[in-house]
Amino acid sequence: MTSTPETGTEWPTADSPSPEPLLQLRGINKSFGVVHVLHDVDFAVYPGQVTALVGDNGAGKSTLAKVIAGIYGRDSGDYLFEGHPVHVSGPRDVAALGVEVVYQDLALCDNLDIVQNMFLGRELHKGVLLDDMTMEDRARETLASLSVRTVKSVRQSVASLSGGQRQTVAIAKAVLWNSRVVLLDEPTAALGVAQTRQVLDLVRRLADRGLGVVLISHNMNDVFEVADRITALYLGRVAADVPTEQVTHKQVVELITAGRSGDLGIRDVAAATI
Amino acid sequence: MTTRSAGPATDAPESVGLAGSDFSGDTRTSATIGDAFTDYLNRLRGGDMGSLPALLGLVVLFTVFSLAHDKFLTTYNLANLVVQAGSICVLAMGLVFVLLLGEIDLSAGVAGGASATITALVMLDHGWTWWLAVLTGVGVGVLIGLVIGALVAMLGIPSFVVTLAFFLALQAVPLKLIGSGGSLRFNNEVLRGLSIKNVPVTAGWIAAVVIVVGFAALTLWQHRSRVAKGLVHKPLSLVLLRIALLSAIVLGLTALLNQNRAVNPAIFNISGIPWVAPVVIALLLFWTFVLTRTRFGRHLYAVGGNAEAARRAGINVKRMKIAAFVICSGMAAVSGILAASYTGKVSPGSGGGNELLYAVGAAVIGGTSLFGGRGRAMDAVVGGLVIATIPNGLGLLDQASYINFLVTGSVLLLAASVDAVSRRRRSASGV
Numbered sequence: 001m002t003s004t005p006e007t008g009t010e011w012p013t014a015d016s017p018s019p020e021p022l023l024q025l026r027g028i029n030k031s032f033g034v035v036h037v038l039h040d041v042d043f044a045v046y047p048g049q050v051t052a053l054v055g056d057n058g059a060g061k062s063t064l065a066k067v068i069a070g071i072y073g074r075d076s077g078d079y080l081f082e083g084h085p086v087h088v089s090g091p092r093d094v095a096a097l098g099v100e101v102v103y104q105d106l107a108l109c110d111n112l113d114i115v116q117n118m119f120l121g122r123e124l125h126k127g128v129l130l131d132d133m134t135m136e137d138r139a140r141e142t143l144a145s146l147s148v149r150t151v152k153s154v155r156q157s158v159a160s161l162s163g164g165q166r167q168t169v170a171i172a173k174a175v176l177w178n179s180r181v182v183l184l185d186e187p188t189a190a191l192g193v194a195q196t197r198q199v200l201d202l203v204r205r206l207a208d209r210g211l212g213v214v215l216i217s218h219n220m221n222d223v224f225e226v227a228d229r230i231t232a233l234y235l236g237r238v239a240a241d242v243p244t245e246q247v248t249h250k251q252v253v254e255l256i257t258a259g260r261s262g263d264l265g266i267r268d269v270a271a272a273t274i
Numbered sequence: 275m276t277t278r279s280a281g282p283a284t285d286a287p288e289s290v291g292l293a294g295s296d297f298s299g300d301t302r303t304s305a306t307i308g309d310a311f312t313d314y315l316n317r318l319r320g321g322d323m324g325s326l327p328a329l330l331g332l333v334v335l336f337t338v339f340s341l342a343h344d345k346f347l348t349t350y351n352l353a354n355l356v357v358q359a360g361s362i363c364v365l366a367m368g369l370v371f372v373l374l375l376g377e378i379d380l381s382a383g384v385a386g387g388a389s390a391t392i393t394a395l396v397m398l399d400h401g402w403t404w405w406l407a408v409l410t411g412v413g414v415g416v417l418i419g420l421v422i423g424a425l426v427a428m429l430g431i432p433s434f435v436v437t438l439a440f441f442l443a444l445q446a447v448p449l450k451l452i453g454s455g456g457s458l459r460f461n462n463e464v465l466r467g468l469s470i471k472n473v474p475v476t477a478g479w480i481a482a483v484v485i486v487v488g489f490a491a492l493t494l495w496q497h498r499s500r501v502a503k504g505l506v507h508k509p510l511s512l513v514l515l516r517i518a519l520l521s522a523i524v525l526g527l528t529a530l531l532n533q534n535r536a537v538n539p540a541i542f543n544i545s546g547i548p549w550v551a552p553v554v555i556a557l558l559l560f561w562t563f564v565l566t567r568t569r570f571g572r573h574l575y576a577v578g579g580n581a582e583a584a585r586r587a588g589i590n591v592k593r594m595k596i597a598a599f600v601i602c603s604g605m606a607a608v609s610g611i612l613a614a615s616y617t618g619k620v621s622p623g624s625g626g627g628n629e630l631l632y633a634v635g636a637a638v639i640g641g642t643s644l645f646g647g648r649g650r651a652m653d654a655v656v657g658g659l660v661i662a663t664i665p666n667g668l669g670l671l672d673q674a675s676y677i678n679f680l681v682t683g684s685v686l687l688l689a690a691s692v693d694a695v696s697r698r699r700r701s702a703s704g705v
């Protein structure tokens with residue numbers, strides 16, 4: 001915690017092990033009518049790292065997530081993938097880049113089994129016939145590669161799974177398609193202690209496989225446990241973008257609630273609130 | 275959460291039970307038939323009843339009616355029952371598609387009546403051949419389904435209201451075309467023959483054997499390739515048991531129906547499977563294939579289970595809804611034609627009576643959920659047999675028709691209660 005560049009958000013890149021971001025958003029602005037939700041937001045996701053996106057309610061986390069997911073367009077700013085600007089005009093473009101989003105409500109069909117859910121909408125088929133055997137094989141492979149050990153059978157219906165297992169299936173569904181970046185929206189919000197443990201382990205493993213992981217969370221314990229970097233939003237501005245080991249619990253909470261902590265954060269908080 | 279015994283998922287020992295709940299050794303098969311039975315009991319307890327209520331209902335009804343009337347358990351009445359069940363099964367099969375999405379089609383019965391009226395009219399007034407007339411009738415059904423589906427999916431009117439309106443409005447079609455008090459003959463040799471003629475005995479046997487051998491070959495082949503690829507499979511003994519059970523039912527029924535069931539067997543010979551049965555079986559096989567083996571079927575279940583998830587997965591939910599109503603009304607047309615074939619005429623009231631309640635009851639008692647997401651074509655056939663038994667038995671007992679209404683209403687309510695209770699248990703136990 002030594003340097004405080006002008007914006008207060010830049011940190012020496014020497015600290016980040018991987019210099020080239022997989023996914024980068026630069027100078028993003030987004031308004032809904034007169035409400036200016038995102039102000040010049042810079043956000044980067046590095047391969048093999050978990051980037052936590054934190055902020056209070058209304059700080060713009062979900063809006064940023066939806067811009068990344070391609071659900072919202074952006075008023076200005078660049079969307080870069082592997083260093084190149086890309087044209088993103090909808091969720092399909094984002095999926096084509098290999099960016100998958102796991103929403104808070106998971107979007108699983110309770111009446112279908114794990115395999116059927118993982119391939120939903122993208123079923124493999126031979127002619128008119130569904131290729132159930134290959135799908136089951138690939139689903140099992142993916143789950144095994146994530147070292148998921150708590151599912152009794154890939155043919156059990158999703159309704160019979162616990163919250164953590166459902167989250168696991170939703171994440172496995174996201175990585176099934178060789179995705180590069182996975183964005184998780186509050187993955188542990190509704191989970192108990194043991195299940196939170198499972199999911200956090202899984203999040204860590206995703207990053208260890210070289211994926212860029214974005215973790216949106218309210219829970220500081222989770223963030224400090226798995227995140228490599230923390231991006232804190234305050235009233236639609238980036239208050240800080242720091243490696244986890246360089247900040248304390250208390251500082252992040254201050255960044256979230258006040259936009260500023262010591263020499264970290266937005267310089268002129270009063271100006272930002274206007 | 276013990277994370278012992280890692281290693282890639284190569285081959286799991288057959289006996290990894292619930293205790294070793296470890297994905298790498300995930301249970302690909304219930305090790306023995308005993309385990310499979312325990313699994314089944316657990317599913318039942320969890321509220322996944324399947325066709326069990328239907329089978330219990332069938333046993334109860336058969337016991338009651340055979341005790342009450344000695345003619346009930348005769349091959350003659352059995353054949354009668356098959357013919358009576360035909361149109362209910364087909365109507366229920368169509369309704370399964372709509373129920374799968376958690377919707378309802380109250381107009382299916384009268385849609386069948388209207389379609390049958392037009393089928394009869396083009397044959398009588400215009401002399402069209404029977405198959406062209408049937409195609410026209412089914413086309414009318416498809417058109418009705420298209421309009422209903424569009425109103426439900428595009429305008430977002432609850433299907434209950436749309437189809438209630440169609441239930442009322444479509445009754446005008448036969449009334450206008452036939453005139454009140456009149457009726458149209460439905461005596462085309464082929465179409466009427468569906469109900470009053472039988473498959474030749476030899477052909478019936480051949481078909482039965484083909485079905486049994488085909489089913490056995492298909493399930494065994496599937497079982498073998500699943501085992502070979504290390505995929506989830508049922509124990510072999512259970513597979514064999516299912517084959518044996520199906521063979522017993524198919525061959526047993528064929529044997530019964532191939533007997534001479536004439537009242538005076540010395541003079542007349544009435545034997546063979548009524549033609550309506552192969553029609554129902556063909557539709558059953560076709561729709562089962564569509565529901566379980568195609569993307570369309572998979573998407574239908576997905577929309578019924580969680581429409582929002584399906585939408586996010588890129589499935590066109592509106593199109594699926596329209597398709598379901600089209601299939602439902604199209605099948606209703608087939609059902610209306612079968613009903614006309616049974617009675618030999620079409621009258622203004624055709625399809626406006628108990629038909630729809632019977633069919634919804636059949637689908638639900640067979641195991642299709644009114645809440646969407648659960649149901650099979652087979653449910654409609656099993657449930658249809660149960661429901662058809664009621665008027666058949668009551669008819670033998672010469673009961674006043676108010677009894678028939680009371681019993682049918684009670685059965686529908688009972689089936690819906692079973693569905694609601696099992697749904698609650700499902701969400702409680704998460705099976």
